[in-house]
Amino acid sequence: MVAQNVAFWIIAIAMVLSAIGVVRTSNVVHAALYLVIVLAGAAAQYILLAAEFVAWVQVLIYIGAVVILFLFGIMLTRSPMGDLDLDNSQRMPAFVASLALVGTLTALLVDAFGNSKVVIDAPTKTSVLSSDIFRLYIVPFEAVSILLLAALVGAIVLARRD
Amino acid sequence: MYRLALQTSTEYAEKTEIASPWLISHAWVIPLLMVLSFVIILLFGKRMPKRGAEVGITAVGAAFVMSCITVFQWIQHVDKSLEGEGGSALSGFGKSFAFSTPGESSVAPITQTWDWWSNGLIKFTAGIQIDGLAVMMLFVVTFISLLVHVYSTAYMEHDTRYTYFYAALSLFTGSMLVLVVADNSLMLLAGWELVGVCSFMLIGHWWEEKPNSSAAIKAFLTTRTGDIGLLLGVIVTFFAAGQTFNLTEINEAALAGRGGHTIWLVGASLLLMGIIGKSGQFPLHTWLPDAMAGPTPVSALIHAATMVVAGVYLGGRLYGVFWQGFSIGDGGMNPMAIIGAITIIVGALLAFVQDDIKKVLAYSTISQLGYMVMGLGVGAWVGAIFHLFTHAFFKALLFLGAGSISHSGSHHSFDMKKDMGGLRKFMPITFATFMIGSAALAGVVPLAGFWSKDEILATAGQSGFHFFQIVGIAGAVLTAAYMTRCIYLTFFGEYRGHHHPHESPKAITVPLIILAVFSTVAGLANAAPLGIEKFVEYVEPRQAFPPIVVPEFEGILAAVSVMAVLLSVGVCSYLWFRKDQLGPFKGLTQRNAAARGGYTFLVNKYYLDVLYTDVVVGGIKGPLARSAYWFNQNILDGVVNGIGRGAPAIGRGLYKYVDQGTVDSAYNGLAKETGAAGGLLRRLQSGQVQRYALLIVIAIAIFSIALILAK
Amino acid sequence: MILNQFLILAAVLFCIGIYGVLVRRNGVLVLMSIELMLNAVNLNLIAFSAYLQETSGQIFVLFVITIAAAEVGVGLAIILLLFRNFRSPDLDQAQQLKG
Known part of the structure; x- marks a missing residue:
């Protein structure tokens, strides 16, 4: 302890x-x-x-x-x-x-x-985490993957020059 | 009606030997088939010899055969269960006229459930629930859809987006079937929304023209207004029934009055909002006539089998909720019956002033949907669902007939006054079938519409809703009158178009004939006076269902309504067929101010569209923008400018009354102060995110300190 | 270990992040400060997960990390755009909304 x-x-x-x-x-x-x-x-x-x-x-x-x-x-x-003033006035x-x-x-x-x-007591087993994610939280998991895709597309659209 | 369906299905059953209850417990293949067809047409349709139509027709044909088999299996299932319970022995369809009273025995729906997904500890299931209502809908939807698919091969032949049209048609049918077989309100909601999306795609099929795409958007947005009610209703019933989406459990909980009456009243009102939107009830009916912008086969499908009947189906499916929420059993006034009754009259009156044949039919649909909703509202469950069933045939017939006229008779015009007239000589088959459809719609004995309308009226009377009975008869009179006008303008008199009308090709006339046959005999499925009550026997649920009245046949009522209808037809025909057309009434709208006012009122559709677009939307948009502008001009600018402007004014006043020597300094001081105040206000509006963020954080800090101190 | 030592550490980190968001002119540095705040929240979630002997806190941290990665991607794209328009990554260049 x-x-x-x-x-x-x-x-x-x-x-x-x-x-x-x-x-x-x-x-x-x-x-x-x-x-x-x-x-x-x-x-x-x-x-x-x-x-x-x-x-x-x-x-x-x-x-x-x-x-x-x-x-x-x-x-x-x-x-x-180099050393510059990076802060604003507030x-x-x-x-x-x-x-x-x-x-x-x-x-x-x-x-x-x-x-x-x-x-x-003991470290959390990764197997417990993974079974929880894929059993109980599968929908948020999928939603997050869609979000990542959307962010990827959004970042490309924002940053490309045309 | 069942007899007919069953004869075909027995043949299929004998041929293919699928009489086992396999299909009924795997009924999910029927919607799946249509969805697959959608995918296949979308991916490969363009490269196929018939541009995708063959896939759609095959799929919907197979779905129709399977639906017939499920009908057959369901009837066997009911018979067997009743025999097993020692109830009234029903040894098969057709020959047995005996029927059992609901309640004395219970035939459970056949269900199957899977885990769909779970979130945290709440599990969501997917499942199918097949009972009499579901198999009836399966049959109607696939049947009408099959005919529409066949019909479209000729009607849409030269369309540029032919393949796309068939894909959308498949998905439309598929989503309606999902809605029908769903065993939980969540799946039902999913099907409901899919139907809305597909109707949007199909109504706007010819989106190149602005009115068409506007009509599609209007249909989508108006039904969405109601869908919000449905969504909330699903949520309310989910909690009211003890966290379940299962339809049977919701009905059971509602009938037991679990959690008090109020929650069910809220739930039923919200669900009714969904019905009002989807089923074109007053006051959200305005999208339906505009939806005529879509291709005619689509209109037939929307009005007969999918989309608008989804609302009535919902009412029938969750009837326990409405029964409990609106206390239908007590025989008092309730919103559902009132809305239905208003819609009957509103729709029928509007049908009189339309020159577009499809719009006459659209308003007629609104009026007929009013019958169904009113039927549900007065406890005539069997009557309402039966009317849905018969209406599907004759309304599909009428729409396809109108399409046939425009395709071959009036050169793609739907204007009765300009491009039609005298068509009975050129298009005998269309004329004959259209007559049958109109007679069935008007409720002429012994065609389909008569039996179902009579069922609703008789139940209304015997459950103590005499007012609604009278409304129903009035609606029937109006229906007969506007259909007489429509037929006269279309088929009689002189041909007013400038083309060469001819009869339509077989792909169009054959569906018309089939539908005409069904419109004639479908009413016999539940012809109470003849002792045939197949709907009471097989369609009406026996579990989780309120104790509805099964009406006695009333000869007098039937005679009165038929006489009223015939009288109406007679008077109208007399007026129209006179040499001087309409006789004393001719030019009434020109001569009489009251009549003209009424006519204008009707032509403008009760000014509801004006109300929605100008008053509601404009009323919110305009004043909001104006008031924001006013706020900006007068308050915000006023604060800054007013200080600046007011100060000199004060200063001038001082200059006038106070000694000049002291004024100078005071005036300058005031001006400086106002400048400083304006500058202070301006600094808040710095345009820098971080300045705004700082203000937010400071506010949070102050609030949290205040909260801690207050504690 | 007591729960509060983690929670207070997280609170301190969070407020340092807030300070950074408020005072840094460079957009990239503002994003870094936001990461500090997100990490403080994650630390909270993990601490509660251990305290309540429950895994859902850790699962949410995984989601937060994913979303933070997405946020940095989009945020840097926005700052890149800002840079292209103002020739500088400083946020106080953008003040078109000034009243």
Whole structure:
């Protein structure tokens, strides 16, 4: 239990710092690299929570595909490299609003869940997940596949030059 | 009627030896066949020697044969079950005139269910439910569709989208069959929507001309208005019946009054909305006459076997819900009967002022559908469904007859006053069959329409709905009158067209003759005075069904209605056939202001279309746009400009009354303040997404803090 | 481990994401911040899945990941279009709706 808690805190601090890096850095490529750390940290948290399959999906899709997409996006839009002011003028109000939201959310969570413990017996088996997806959630599954197709077509239509 | 169908089916059964109940429990192959035919025609139709028509005709022919077999098997099944229970022994069709009273024995529908899909923990099933109503519909739909398929080979011969037409026809039939065999309201809904899509495709078949495509869109949108009711009704009944889509279970729950009366009243009203849309009931009937823009065979199919009867079928299928929701058993007024009665009169009156022969028939269909819905509303379940059955034959006959006239007699025109007249000499077969169809429609003894109409009227009277009985007789009188006018204008007098009318080819006349035979004898399937009550015996459900009245035959009522009809025909003929046509009434609309007003009112279809397009749509669109514009001009601009403009005004006032020395600074100050206020307002409207997002987030933060503090 | 440590971590990440969405000018960076928010939600779902000993939370995370991938695809296409029209990936270039 102690080991898990130690791991959690190390990862959590790394995630929060990198997340702040994503929104604070003045170099676009660095932001993408910070994002990788946050995503990897999330995968690690999933493993702590015994969701192995989801963790690996996270690594494959997010770190493997989405971040690459981002790098392509940076490249294609010829985002200026180097140290530049990447923020607009509403830094202060945005900071205050976000801080207020963190405060309220934390207050609510502490109020609602207090010291409820997460008890983990064994990692979730992938076979259980797959049988649930294909038995109980087959319709959402199909709907999502149609959505992916539509997004693919939409992205091509938007991005092609004609 | 059954006797005829059965003789053919026995022959088939003997030949093919499929008399086992296999087919009836696998009736899903019938719709599947039509869907397959659709796919095949779509993919390969163009390359086939007959451009796809052969596939469609073969498929619908096979579906018809199979439907006949299911009819035969269902009758055997009922007989066997009744014998097994020691009920009245019915040793076969035809020779037995005995019938059993529903309720004393129970013959369950034959059902089959599969798991369709599940979401979370709710399972959705697909299934078929074959009972008397379903086999009757299977027979009617495939029969009419077969004739329409054959007829179209000649009628649509030179059409550019011939293959596509047949594909759509197949899908149309298939979706109607899905609706018919469905055992749950979800599948029924799916079939219902598919029928709507197909009717859209077929009504707009000649979409190159604007009115046709507009008619298709109108039909689609108007029925969709009702479909929303159906969708909500399905949802309400799903929960009211304890989370089930199964039709029998819904009926049972409704009859038991589970969950209170109100929920069923809501459910029944919503379902009635679906019926009003689909079955062309007042006030959503306006799409039906416009749907005449489609090819005539399609009109025949829409009006006789698919689409519009879907609504009546729904009423018959979920009758328990309507019975409970509208308290039909109590004999009071209920929305269903009232809507039906209004539709009868509204439709019949409109039929008088039409010059287009197809529109006369369309309004006649509206009126007849009113009979069916009113029949359901007054507890005449058997009468309504029986009328659906007989109406299918004579209305298909009349439409195909009108198509025959336009094909060979009036050169693709449907205008009775301009291009027809005197056609009886040129088109004897069309004339004879059209006469039979009209007589059956008007309810002349002993043709099909008489028996079914009489059944509805007798039940209405004996269940205590005397008002609706009178409406029904009035409707019959009007029907006879407008059909007399229609026949006179089309077939008698001098030929007014400029072509060479001739009789139509065999592919057109043979279906007409077959339909004429059926229009003559179909009524004998449930001819109460002759002791034949096949519909009560085989079609009426015996389970999950309310205790409806099986009417005694009333000689006086029948005599009154027949006399009224004949009198109406007589008077009208006398007026039309006089040398001076219409005699004293000629030119009445020119001479009499009241008559002219009535005529204009009818020609404009009670101004319902005006109401919908100008008042409802325009009323929402126009003022909405105007008020938005006004809001923009006067409020939004006003806030900004008004401050700017008002301030100088105040300033001028000050200048006038206050010492100039102090004014200068005050005036300048005010102007600056207004400028600042305007600038502040303008900053909100920055055009930047992130500025808007910031406002949203701030609002969320404030609200959540407020909620926490309030707690 | 208590449930709240995951939930509060998720809340913090979510609000950092919101901050990023609000202040970043570059469209690609805004999309990255949106990914931060989505990940925070996923972390919540997984935490509840473990807490309630139920798999549906994990299944929904799988769906969210799929949809996020689709969203990034379409979002980058939109930003590419923006770039072509304004010669810059900055979102505050697009202010045609300014009043």
